[in-house]
Amino acid sequence: MKAITYRTYGGPEVLEYREVSNPKLGPDAVLVRVKAASVNPVDWKIQAGYLDGFMDAVFPVIPGWDVAGVVEEAGVGVTEFAPGDEVIGYVREDFVSRGTFAEYVAAPIRTLARKPANLSFEEAAGLPLAGLTAFQSLTRSLQVRDGDTVLVHAAAGGVGSLAVQIARSLGARVIGTAGERNHAYLRGLGAEPVAYGEGLADRVRALAPQGVDAVLDLVGGEALKVSPGLLATGGRLASAVDGAVLGLGGQYVFVRPDAGDLGALTELAERGELQVEVAATFPLQQAADAQRLNREGHTRGKIIVVP
The missing domain is CATH 3.90.180.10 (Medium-chain alcohol dehydrogenases, catalytic domain)
Known part of the structure; x- marks a missing residue:
């Protein structure tokens, strides 16, 4: 072959x-x-x-x-x-x-x-890989529930775009960070977009004054560093890209093969909730x-x- x-x-x-x-x-x-x-x-x-x-x-x-x-x-x-x-x-x-x-x-x-x-x-x-990363981060590490507000860093990327859709399917409100050119795309997925860069924390707080219930970091670096300060009381933090999350009280996610989780993604796609x-x-x-x-x-x- x-x-x-x-x-x-x-x-x-x-x-x-x-x-x-x-x-x-x-x-x-x-x-x-x-x-x-x-x-x-x-x-x-x-x-x-x-x-x-x-x-x-x-x-x-x-x-x-x-x-x-x-x-x-x-x-x-x-x-x-x-x-x-x-x-x-x-x-x-x-x-x-x-x-x-x-x-x-x-x-x-x-x-x-x-x-x-x-x-x-x-x-x-x-x-598979991107969807499982998003699914396992949201359902296991962050335990996202109906009514939660979730912040997704790099929401327009391969993992982030799926995370937005999966979080929405769980009943969450989603705020997503992305460059300006991808804001319309994120709105189409059901997220509220905010721009990267200086002032990011203030822009998120303007949308969620009481803090967010969960942050999924797919960028690392500065975006991860400001994330703990954006959490509401009892909020959860996870990163799939930066091990420094452990020092910030969050969880590091390394995706694993799981036939059941893959099957759940197939069902979401066939219901029209995941593209x-x-x-x-x-x-x-x-x-x-x-x-x-x-x-x-x-x-x-x-x-x-x-x-």
Whole structure:
């Protein structure tokens, strides 16, 4: 099969488009024919060696954790899926080697759920990692409830835009930080936008004088630092990008594969409560260009690669 691989840590320049062996299928996995995969910041951070301290890399590495595709073959222990089923997955294992930037991926069933019928493969591929990050942050770490006011930093990004929609589905009022050019987009998702930069705290307080019940930080740095002062009494703080949140009394979120949570995202999408914005689509052989665009950090929505 064709795949993107890298044989050593580095930037986009180390990526190669080449022929590799088809993945072996374990008893509790299915072979998925990849229809689309999405680019996430963690992909190039792993590739740069930033996670080498706690995740083994078995070279050559095929990058990518998100996938939308069709089951080709089921392992001998699998009863949940059958050939022809359309699935989505956050295909993360405890080591880095056989990712989703390929024509096929062997995906453990714990990482998969049924693909939303109303989403294209490209849209569906953008849902797993970003959607799970948002869902687990809001429902577990922040325990958002009906009537809460939630502040989402970087609300127009891949995770943030899904977080806005999920929080709204939970009955929350949402305030979202974003650049001016994305304010109309956020209003369309049901959020009240505020601009980044100097005076951010004052702009949020003007909308929520009594403070917000929860803050989901997807930026880090200065936005995270001002967040504790924006919380109402008993307010909760979580960050998916900056471990400094622990020193501020909040929780750090590292998303995990969860078939049940993925299934909940599928249900939200099929009810029309969750949509995925695709910022750009690249052929698999141009994955390095897709990664460069992701590294710029200014795209709205998800960047997709297709075999």
